[in-house]
Amino acid sequence: MTVERFSLIELVEDLCVAKGVPFKPMRIASDIMTTDVKILTLDHTIMSFLQYMDVYKIRHAPVFDPPIEKGQKPYFVGVVSQRDVLRLLPPYGTKTAREGQSLKELQKRLSLIVTRKPICALPQTPVPGLIALMLDNHIDMLPIFSDSELKGIVTTIDIIKLFDRLKNAIHMLHPQLKKQTLPVALPPADSPETQLLFTWLTETVQNIMTREVASLQPNHTLADAMQLMQKRKCSHVSITDEEGKLNGIVSDRDILEQLPSTSCRPPLPSKKFREHLFDVDPKAPCLNFPLSHIMAWKVIHILPDCLVTDVAKMLQRGKMNCCPVLDNEKKLLGIVTGSDIMRTLLAAYQSKEKT
Template sequence: MNKNVKTLTLDHTTKAFLNFMNAHKVRHAPVIDLPGEHSKKPCFIGVVSERDVLRLRPKRVTDSDDENINPKAMRQLLQQIVARNPWSTSPDTTAPDVIRIMVENHIDMIPVLSDGRIVGVITTTDILKLFSRIDTAIEALYPELKEQSRTKPPAPFDAADESTLFSWFFQNLGDVMTREVVCVESMRTLSDAIDAMKKGEFRHLPVIDENARLAGIISDRDILRQLPFAGRRPPLQSTKFRDHLFRADDDTPQLLLGVTEFMTRQVISASADCRICEAAKTLYSMKISCLPVLGPQRRILGIVTVADLMRALLPLYETTGQSKS
């Protein structure tokens, strides 16, 4: 976990949070309440994420940021938008349990609490970095793996746990990808994309052309950037997908935008035989959260997300017995 935790308070503004993200290159901020007459230490309140503020500066691709800043939104205090009582862990929580909590609840950052104080955070970026460390460690232990195929273990793999380690090392995207991919046609609208994401509770939606070939991809962040500032407080109990972030009046004009107007066209993709460790390195280095898996003629075979790769780590922990976070 990252123990060098930077925090904001309930009295900070949305503008301060935007500056915080830019300064520290992060997408989340733990929010605390400062000590008062009834408390001698800061109290952890919750988390504010980039998704909570994307609607505060709605923009089209051709517009400048300055023209789209909502003055009222920038003055909004974090106490009005913070997600309170989020999922958290303790320093004693095992790594597999942390991964399960994050995957099952669509969490990108989880605070680590001790006696009500925040002592660290764990992000999906931290998990992705693990793949590179594990990959390097396995290659150092078994340098002959580079010359091996995934069909026949090399000589050192006699014990059952070593055989499992070998299998994990050569696991590829074809083993972990989601094969039944929900896509949206290029003639569809932002409203259609929202409906598909909410129904499936996922964050990425490939866009296909009339020949069923990949034309682009849409993320939940892409959608939120198009929607106008709503000024609503978050519900006390949010769904895993956080549906409230996407609420808009039926007559909101942005809902009629075509998906091709805001989709990412230069999509980073992978092949089914790409090793999961290499895929994790790509996600980390490119700062993206999913990889469409493509076959001939850019037809979609599947999709792999950070959550899929995190799930793939669990058998490795079970094999090695190394479970401390």
């Protein structure tokens, strides 16, 4: 007897076709990538990239080598990120940029910090493959190439947006599941397919959050946070008091804004998480800064019964990378990161037995 298997994505697509519900495919890179990509060249300056980020509200950009002769196409060199820029500039680099200071640093060219030969993908790369590439290599953006031509990019936000697309499709298929207060369970008469859709819609963050949170106390130092991030391969450290209540959060970007400027990116790829970004003189005074001086105090947080679909939308709209999970007494229970959301989405692509 042959056992029929299906995935949540296949189920939603089949149901949408059968019921005439519009649903944009989300199987491969070309289905989900951003195609209106603004590019920069090696001749652009740090100031150009800062302006680029402000205008387009992004943190990464593909970088091309401009053609030397007429008729030649630009040559793809690599990518540059906000983290790279923060590491190149002196402390509070973005703030000085807005004030028109540090002109010498701001006029440096992107050729100093571009990540060359980055990991790329093809338009036909399956979405689970994209997620795996991003998670395994700790990257937030993948250039999508075909025949040496940039077709688009896929970012973590593009991946997280898929949650909203799935939720909207399911609501159109089953309007009864759109109620603000969902029932604890569906009637037994409902089909297994409807039960699966309901289960996916009502998944809560307590089932997917990272429970072993990287955390320190306010009196710990910037050096402590850097060491913990590298050990845990994470981009955020939660700051708690002695009772485990959340005080704030420190991101790797917060740290980079405090480090002294570096001359350029090293020629070889990093072997350790954030190796080149956290490469600093061990005697640098900033390493002794207490985290209470640099952490974000006002942190958006959620309760453990928050729906995964809701927190995914929260991260997408706020372009946030994480959200702490607290109990009613403000004690830290866990954290939901963009990586947690992407791992959860992988389950929607995994095949299950059809009963």
